[in-house]
Amino acid sequence: MYDFDMLGLAPQLNTAIKEAGLTEPTPIQNKAIPLALEGHDVLGLAQTGTGKTLAFGLPLIQHLLDQPGKPREKTVKALILAPTRELVNQIADSLRNLTAKTKLRVVTVVGGQSIGKQIKLLSRGTDILVATPGRLIDLMDRRALDLSTARHLVLDEADQMLDMGFIHDLRKIAPKLGTPRQTMLFSATMPKQMEELSQAYLSNPKRVQVAPPGKAADKITQSVHFVPGPEKPSKLREILSNDAGALTLVFARTKHGAEKLMKGLVADGFNAASIHGNKTQGQRDRALKAFRQGTVNILVATDVAARGIDIPGVAYVINYDLPEVADNYVHRIGRTARAGREGQAIAFCAHEEAGLLRDIEKLMKITIPVASGTPPTDFTARPKRGQKQGQRRRSGPPRNRSSKPAGNGQAPQGTKRRRPRRRKAA
Template identity: 60%
Template sequence: MTFTDLGLDAHLVSRLNRLGFTQPTPIQTQAIPQALQGKDVLGIAQTGTGKTAAFGLPLVAALSTEKARPAARAVHGLVLAPTRELATQIVTTLDALTDSLRITLVVGGKSINAQVSKLARGTDILVATPGRLIDLMDRRAVDLSQTRFLVLDEADQMLDIGFVHALRRIAPRLRKERQTMMFSATMPKQIADLARDYLTDPVRVEISPPGRAADKVAQSVHFVTKEEKQTLLIDLLDGHRDDRALVFSRTKHGAERLMKQLERAGFAAASIHGNKSQGQRDRALAAFRAGSVRVLVATDVAARGIDIPDVGHVYNFDLPNVPESYVHRIGRTARAGRGGRAVAFCTADEMGELRAIEKVLGNRVEVAGGTPWSGQRDTQKPMAKRRPRRRPSRRPARLAA
């Protein structure tokens, strides 16, 4: 199967060839022909499978045939994404696909006045985070009445940021006669409800079962005390200092504290989280991509915005409260056909999270170290109040306050 077989025009296929893309991924193979026919599409596929091009190519193909340029403040195609990082990544991909279309990015953390000025000229494709788009709507800086294409990317994560309420404000501003595409890594009930409310007779394209992790990710879990986590992480990182590693922390303060501990241990580390400015986050990602930073500590704000093919290891220093977030986290490795490793740390009070993750995965995570707390990974009783017996002689120093 080639991109030509999917129905894309020769000019776009030639551009893909120059970019080094000659063979579509499974999600692209199934979604692009349906989208080119103008059908609404509901795409379910794990991260790293090429979903951006699956909606980006049909969007560029359709809008490239438009003879009239967008009017002032008007938008012809709208892409909504949950995070600044993902929105920026989408714009990078779309920019590579076309020279003729005007593509505009609007996200929080950037000058809203500069964004108002860009929108004043009109834009073919607007890529936005929901909150900033509503800010611009309130200022009457954007006109969505001519928007004929709507894309909701990583819709399941947007549910966590109050996206349903935002969509109820945004959708009525768009043309009723439009094509809508929604892509998600998982398929909780809320996504099915969104599809029913905002898509018309959608074609469902599902590449892998909801929650299934990338096939080439080797997953493992260590059962440790909270005090042992830092020492274990340093020991494991020390075994592959030349590789890029992404470490996930549950909290912003925890991520920053852990990053400083890793720096003291001699690692080239950086952090991204909600307390960082957009400029700081952009610089940290750029350094990680360039290789001057080898360990990036992040909260879930980064789980869907990092598209770096050679991240060899993902560490879940803290297990996420939402099991689907685990899938998104480990999807940062094993990208573009490569392999990768995902290592989780589990304390006694995280056994409930581990059980929920394994339920979503449909598999047990291989034990790499320690013993499941109380030997009861199958129990339904909460483990949060149980404290493990500690051995003072083996206990490492606590993390610095």
Template identity: 60%
Template sequence: MTKFDELGLSEHLLKAVAENGYDAPTPIQQKAIPLVLDGRDLMGLAQTGTGKTAAFGLPLIERLLAEPQKPTAKGTRALILAPTRELVNQIAKNLISFLKTTPLRVTSVVGGVSINGQIKRLSRGTDILVATPGRLLDLVDRKAVDLGSASYLVLDEADQMLDLGFIHALRRIASLVAKERQTLLFSATMPKQINELAQSYLTDPARVEVSPAGRTADKIRQAVHFMDAKAKTGFLVDVLAGQPDDMSLVFCRTKHGAERLMRKLSQAGIAAGSIHGNKSQNQRDRAIKELRAGDINVLVATDVAARGIDIPGVSHVYNFELPEVAEAYVHRIGRTARAGADGDAIALCAPEEIGLFRQIEKLIGIDIAVASGEVPPMSAAKSAKRGKNGKSGGSGRPRFNKAAGAGDNDNGRRFSKNRRRRPQSRKTAA
């Protein structure tokens, strides 16, 4: 078995790795760390929960320590971009844990909190800046940060950033960092736009792929219950009430639906909280902290939480509503079975969602076990969408564009099928 001391890391970092409880490197770490240390541009493909932060973070820290220079005022030596506030905070926390006895500084900037404090922290410069694209460009426009000295650029969860409409922001940011740089791109899936992004930003990149796109963690037990949409809430209340000591995540499609479900669970005596795009960053952080501390044992979330939440104790993930995009299912259920543990992923599928369910099975390449109910025919999905006089029926909600989190952008906009989607404002994104 490969060990961290075989990957080319210094004794100082090896000690930090051991103190953080890391035993053996994951496959993505084994393959990526030596390549990054060699200065190669890299495209890394790996499912969520495989240790990507350490895969780019450890060699990045190693290279920065080997170049003993201080960041310029308002400048940064390395820039890491991630799509959500939760993921930015998680990356920063992990990096800081490796830097306790070094002079390197890590600064994170996200939307939803005061920009003035971020401007003040950036005024003296930082070695590593972790940011969401929207808030970063707000700071650039205010001349609070200079990206010209950033000789390292990391795009984490690049596929989700494209889903959330950050492509124009990414292009602008890439034009502001140093032309002579090392660029690392990590993604769980490989849509066409990711290939185009790699061609534009990476130079002769090494490609590392440790699991097929869409593959779910081996230790996740998956099951589906088929039922009418109106029966879902009562079913979920009964299940959660029967396992009061378990830590669970429940996913909904929209922020309004998530908040409504959380209130119904609370009214039923279940200790529940919620996180979604209408919550401030402090509210989102507090809900996650309460889940970790055991003050609540159920967190209802939209896809804003499908990536970026790393809570090892989550034993169950419930898809109360199936996602519009099959890849989002993989990221949702990846919140359980982390750090070597196992977990359960339970989907609640209404007749009108059977099409989405079949897309999920096709993506992950397995037949999900049926725990209860009868499998509805594919025609049920079509008939549920049509009401009297051929008008849209079912839930009565507008159709969303097919992008992960499309109903839950942080700017709070919703899009109907008759309205062209406008680019997300960078002043309110993430």
């Protein structure tokens, strides 16, 4: 272990770090920063909330400070790609705090905002560009920027970019960047496709991993309530009332469900807002700002916000609906217990969600403590072959799905045999 003063960073960076109240690096920072400062490509694996932004941000800024000169018009020196608008803004805010006493310029480009304004911003030249892949492709098509001068590429939350289909955009973007370049890839999980991605875009990378995939932060206390779907609203209100005023993030599965849940809470006197894909960028930014400042203490969100909220004061994460993908549970609960704090992750599980909970526990290699309710009697039973977890088997005889005649030449029972068509005379 070392402290930030031992890294040999520029005085402006050391000042920014101290003003942020940081003294010792987190484990991922401890391992990744020295390697990145040496110029190595880095493959970093760590759960959310462990300080990955500084792990790539500090060495990136240091490299740029060592390269004097302003960027030319439309050019970019370093590119950071992230899957969501919220995460782009979060990364940019952190980098701007670090570069406040330097001449480095950080620019963001995301969908949902005026592309004309973004083209104007890029025309001045950019030191660090933080972008979502889709909007970046739009700007490339309009020839609004030149990536050939970019010698640094960072892929943050790369596993989510894969899940969202951005691999195709990455194949268009990467060849436009300059070479040689340093590439850093950071992710919370390491699916097989991630290994292929690292082989394609990283050169002899140094791999750093501080926790096994699927592991939550140690200071998160987890629990599950087995509650029927119709009783979820009353259970949620009961929990929210027990600690009124605490910053609470509530995850719903769908955009419509999140909005309906938020409006119901507001109607009952709770101070709530929502964030999901049907909201404009301005609405999402205002909701996040209100939540960060505490003027709204309950934020109802879909998975669009699972990796884009870095608010140390979040005390509770409530999984009102369990996610369809087990990995997303880890990302959701990673919104609490950040920056060394403690937090609680509370899950609701209806009978039809039992299979989803089983998948989460299998991924995390734990059994989540039961806070209330009774698990379904078949919760520990393995699903039968051909049957998905959490799916009930139909009663009655199986349906014959075949449309072909039976082996004896007779049509299956309950079906009609077609008469052969008569051929017309020529």
